[in-house]
Amino acid sequence: MTIMQNGRTDNQITGLKPQFFSGDIMDFNYTRETIMEGGNEFRYLDIRSTRFYTDRVEDIELVDPFFHVTAVPDFPRNPSSYQYRQDLNGRYYIEVDDKDNDDLEADYLFVHFRLMTDRPQPSQKVFLNGALTNWALNSQSEMEFDADINAYRISLLLKQGYYNYQFLVVEQGETAGQLFPMENSFHETENDYLILVYYKNFNDRTHRLIGSQLVNSMRRNE
Template structure:
């Protein structure tokens, strides 16, 4: 059954129950019907569901409760929860609703009915919101914790959290991916480095074996697929990996080149926890009524250069405001100005500022423009007080995957996180389960050059 037909089935069934069993149209059920109808039309028009953030929303974060630097992964059937938070400048409260959509390993909507993967009500309002307090920029802070009493995933796999305006499935303003894991396998992994010449990037190769003791897998090559993600980047994800060898309760994923990624460099950083004191990467802080403007120290490409270790957040950020007790609502915003000096522009390439501060998206919101007057790429981001990591990424026109070598350099010693996701689709099943998720850190597992 297609995704669209699945939703039609649910709508018809709910319509029958409301009209024949209850004898009247409850407003709650009518809202759910309208929302689902709109949502399945939007979903059916897409293939892979990608992250999306409306330009109207700022500081979008999705992570484990009380763990702001974590990946959005929870264990099936546990009491673990995810927290979504975001700000919207202004003082008007919006009527936001949310739902979750189950996807296969390629992030295509699963051919399942919502009742197959959702326990509770498929569409729910976001009711937790607060006004900013004592800030130069007014905003409304929204927060959602789930799974909750209203909605809970029933099966493992890839999920998309979708937020939209109005109770009838209006315009989508936010779409974020998350994972529900049922840990049925063990992942034994390590990172091997490959040192290149001075004019080529160094690479890190992620190798691993999967032990599925107690889980019968009849045809691993057809039923198991693996995805590898570097830090939080979405443009260079390696997916669709199949085992090279298998036997007994082990599957081998030790490849030669298939799991290589540019090692990159330690992330650049920006500290704007205070607008009163200049940190080492701030050139100027100016209050131009009614807002703050922060100019970052002018930067240059880090190629050529030598490797220097610096502890970082691997592209993430956290919100914190000096002298403020609650940065969620008391943290202020500033327009932050970035400049990357280049003597001449890259004719066939686009330059982006990348990291969680731009939602790891390489689009118009993160693209930098070349200014010939100062011979630099520049962009301005509206950022909340906090501590940020970022890097500059170059993308060939017509391509979607970025490269960091020419702007950031690439060293095999660089510390990176790699998220390994193991999907299982047994013969006859309609979608993938997520049966293993493991984060490996390159600095704790490097095997040495050429090994």
């Protein structure tokens, strides 16, 4: 069995085996082995318009042929406060204000993100994470530290729409990102969990997917 949190693959839990069988029922009665960081509600950016500044947009400038959007600076989140805000759990949707066909009329924009911090750690890498970066932790999603402004920076070419994102920290030698350093982590946070169950018979060469379930920490299962 595999468990994925939202769309992430870096922290997925794999290799969970049934603890016992009862007829056609496989029982996975795990507790400690399935614990993940709760994280925080996702940050958001609304770039559906190039004419109006939304609350998370600091500047819009046309540098032919693209509009360049500078997002309001982000900061590490307060470790002592949690506030629920409905989000997309890291996803995004393409949409344009004042136009009829989002898919055909949405423009590509260069979007500039900044994460302000005065304590960069040489042993850590910081990544912009979410569906906007394909949930990948790679050179395309890694942020660079700019000592002139004490901030991690990254620029992405994104289509107009509404985006969720978060910042992950990866320690040297590790492959999974941590939410706590930049996002903090709370047990109340609403998350999606995708459960995938695989089966391999004696004659099978590979495992087969035999079941899946999307579970939300606040809502009924889908």
